[in-house]
Amino acid sequence: MALRYLVLASRGGKLDDGLVDAVGERTGLVAHWRSSRHAVLTSEQRSPLGIGDGAGTIIGDLFHRHGSGPAIRDFDAASGVGLSAAPVRELLERYWGGYLAVWTDGELVRALRDPSGQLPCCYAVGPRAVAFASDPRLLIDAGVVNVSIDWGGVATTLYVDDLAQIRTGLTGVSDLLAGxxxxxxxxxxxxxxxxxxxxxxxxxxxxxxxxxxxxxxxxVEQCGRGWVATFDKSILAVSGGLDSSILASCVAGSPEVECFTLRTNEPRGDETIYAEELCKWCSLPLETRTYRLDRADIMQSAVAHLPRPGGRAQMVAYDETVVRQMAARSATAFFTGAGGDNVFYNTRSVRPIVDRYLAAPTVPGLLATLRDLAQVTEASIWEVARRAFSVPRRRGPKYSWPFDPQFLHPGWIGHLIREMPSHPWLEAPTDALPGKCGHVAMITRAQHYMHGHDRRLNFTEIAPLLSQPVVEAALAIPSWMACEGGVDRSAARRAFAPKLPSNIIRRRMKGGPDAFAMEILRSNYDLVRNRLLGGQLAANGIINKPELEVALAKDRMTHGTNYVRLLLLLDTESWIEAWQSSADQHNISARESVAS
Known part of the structure; x- marks a missing residue:
């Protein structure tokens, strides 16, 4: 089982031992750490790492900043003292990983979530304590919060289009943002x-x-190898695309790693030939599976375990296949190349030429970047130059998040425009370069890809390319170097060119399950239409029914990117039903508990 945890932090005074014991009984978690102000309960028998003189603990996996070994299992005395003296600075500068660090600071309790966001963390504020948890189900089981849909949070989630928010879709449940x-x-x-x-x-x-x-x-090699060394048996999802291939090269020949690829019956979604070439090159076994329509249940949410919607039906089919594969191989970790496009700055924007103009305006350099961008964007040099003139260059904001109002009710759109949801990582310095603003926005978006699998499953999902050292190394690279030579993700390609087949290094186009996603809608047409027009989103005034009716016409449902949004709304309906059903069960259990 993936690590599940719950932290109780007193809002003032001594934490009640009886409360800790009661929460342990309700959740089935083991209390590993108790202090006068906070307690840590986890699903593992192994105790979390202690910080120094007993001030706190580190939940999850922590690695030394330098070195490639597995996660730290114990601290030496010097390291512990350093952490207890300045935990934030020490953790962010000398370590990395997927963790939540919790410690007492005088009359306060502090909790730091690592910058990668590999370990989820949501929380709820109770009358006596604040509870932090790996998943909202634990907050509910602990009795800290009741299950209730926050309709404003749902509308916000649909509008912000993958922008991580503190507010979730459950009333009283908040997210602790990464970093x-x-x-x-x-x-x-x-x-x-x-x-x-x-x-x-x-x-x-x-x-x-x-x-x-x-x-x-x-x-990349340090983080990839460090994560793999931490688990007994791992499966790596590969497609023959650049990002997953880079991870495969880091663990080439490892007996603890097997690879897995999922294809569609439609040629554009079948990348088996690339995956096979990759695995042969890296001496890694490969298992191939096919997307099955009967596993894409639109009545089931792919993210029912999360405190917000955001899944799609094709993810349900993917996840079920992954779960079967993990069980068949008795694997404990599932690795993906998720976030690679974001971290390595896979962009078709012309912003890099503006960055070079502002930071290093030499004629040869500007001409080289113009040519590079013309190849990447498949446009003429003149078109690249024309687009560049529209990119903001003066001091001040240089990036606006692309919110998505499609199919939302005008009333909600107006409210959200006034509210202007944001994220602290988008608050750039006034002299920031526009291309780097775009890069940071892509990295911010990658946080949405995390935690696709339920923590109650028997494996941990990890995206090594989103590890803190990788992100920091990528951020230091000027934006125009990401397209050097006329290819996207240029620095990553150059870094791993000696370690991968030339076909994969040169590859620019990548397939995906788009045709499969469209078939899900077509094969369930009547159910899709009835579910969206007569569902909870419509009943609660979240969606614009007239606009949606037009999009649900058979000849328009898969027009453009309509199908992507429709699948998101469908999964949101299932997410709502899952939590409302959970609320009903919770109320029944509460009544039975009182009656007994």
């Missing part, structure tokens, strides 16, 4: 930014391209 520090006191819980991408964006003229390439390679 943020939570502080618990008598007033409740507040968050502050401790790690920001902007701390790691360097002067673009300080370091040569080849040095950036080498630093990126070392960071």
């Amino acid at each position: 943020n520090l939570a502080t618990v006191d008598e007033r409740g819980c507040s968050q502050a930014v401790c790690w920001s991408p902007w701390h790691h964006v360097s002067n673009p003229l300080e370091v040569d391209y080849s040095v950036h390439v080498e630093r990126l390679r070392r960071a």
